[in-house]
Amino acid sequence: MRAEGATGFLKPAKHLGPTGVRGLIARLPLARLRTPLINNADAAPLTDPEEIRSSLLRQLTSAVRWDESIRRMGREGCRLFVEIGPGRVLSGLVKRILPDAEVLSVSGLEGLK
Secondary structure (H helix, E strand, O other), X not given: OEOOOOOOOEOOOHHHHHHHHHHHHHOOOOOOOOOOEEOOOOOOEEOOHHHHHHHHHHHHHOOXXXXXXXXXXXXXXXXXXXXXXXXXXXXXXXXXXXXXXXEEEEOOHHHHO
């Protein structure tokens, strides 16, 4: 199923709605992470599987805290960012927020090689 809009990203779970997505997230086989996940709903580092599941649900209905998330990643020591997909919009945003970051943009399978 194609998403509406210009990006053309696939959103296979879109038809499930929040209740169906909740079930999918509950069944995700997650373990405690050694490297924290920074979600876009809270801009907070998470390692606990239940906190990650909860944050994934919040991301469905919360505003994206992009600037805060990128700044947090920078404070946590992240210096390399890789954008995968068409375009370079996110790469440009990262460079504006963290000018010293290294940003790579990969638009297709050829770029992964």
